Amino acid sequence: MPTVSIVVPVYKAEKTLDACVESILAQTFSDFELLLIDDASPDRCPQICDAWAKKDPRIHALHPAKAGPGPSGARNAGLDAAAAPWITMVDSDDTVAPDLLETLLAGAERTGAELVLCNCCPVTEDGARHPLPENERFTEETLLGVEAFWDAFGTPWINQFTGTAHRLYAARLFAHARYPLGMLHEDYYLLPDLIAGCTRIACLPYTGYYVLRHAGSITDGARHEVRLAMTRGDIHRAEYFLANGWYDRAEGALTDAALFLHSNKRAYDLTKPGHRAEFAETRRELCRVYDALAAQKGTASLKLRAAALHIGLPVFAGYLKARR
Template identity: 35%
Template structure:
């Protein structure tokens, strides 16, 4: 039986950690190791981790000073001994047959497939199902270009996040998560897919993604969200480097749309220094000539984007006028 390494970064999740770890220990597929990476937790999480290490020899605990989710995952990758890797966030949990089904499906195409992803459901703080993912996966096998295309265009969280997937460990031989960044998955998933010949998609909702009030995805706008903008810009450059021209143009369009939204929210948010937001604007201005050549952006949008780059207030006036025209 192939060994699967389940990497669980842990930080101040004493309320949810038992459910998470037990859902992994109770897997119908038993040949696993669980790496609990305690990232400098200040609550009872370290003691809970140590308890499970004493109870089950498949559990290994690594305590470290707080360095963030990316560092915890990277340490897990480096310390893992399995042929396959799975990431589970410590406030989430998984179905008991998840690993068995996923490894068996992977074996059917073991020579050509390096990643298998499953669907997920959202649950609240008490584990009650809120709703299924809005973008339900179909059972299929896709190539790496299609995976990157869906990552860019569909906004389906299945393709964006690192969790909910079974990876061959070799996929991460030269890839690590970026340190001190939010939206860390957006920096790496296009690179991960590019390392694969094909990706298996399953329609089963094995992963339980917990929605918490203080989670990053639910947090209010802040300057830290510039990290996502950096990730989208990195995506554009990655596609350009590998001559994926159609994907580069699509990635650029997504980058532009997010940039404009980021800039407007930043200018409207009093808690952020407007001078910081203005300095970030240089990222868009540098790309004006690339934007004008992007076949995925129509002429009207190009004019509006150009106005945005040279005069923010003029851009708002034109945008409001066009929006009013569409309503009438």
């Protein structure tokens, strides 16, 4: 059994896939399996995956016929096939440092963490690296409990906390968790489910993952879906907080979701029937969870805010502004 399963969803990546795989094969820690998950890519990626699988016995090319749409289905197929006690994920247009696995595994062994994160670094198509600002990077080793993680979630570190890559997961975190299909920012949505299985999260002052920034990425031209996905993620996070009795955190997440929906309403182009339906469903879900929060906490002010939200987002936003 390998120590680490590396899951790489592959879609329209024939220009970048070779560099991605080469960076993985250059790892100083070699006890891994590399799962290349062909996401029904319409270009030459399926053939490239098969060619790599013939070159190295650690590489497996998977062509799941019923994985589901998008990277979520591919990642889920990879999780189903993964055999190792540790899992990491790499996007097919990104590259990794040669000591990424070695460093993340050492961090897990040293700290006992089930989730180990390192810094990522954006790279432009000309190969230039653009490190994130210092306040957004881990500059010293930090070990967080679950509540401390959520306290830190609202800091500039959020850019390192969200996402699927530049981290090492204990495979058991995915025992009852899978990525939602057909959703952008599915990683943001799933995060509470993964953190719920942790006792410790380790943040390392090490940069070992390089994110290619380029036009034509999966979120390019999908601003409506991105905004709604982030809002749905906030609502899901609030439900997780509510289940743990963390009422203030739940209220903060729901307030963020409501104000984001209100301030970005024009961006959703509600003249389109599909957009109207998605927006209305997201708002209903927001109201449902806010009602649950008001019922559990039981304060009059929360019940008033819940009522204002039912009337409309402008009323809710106006009520909050008046209270301040």
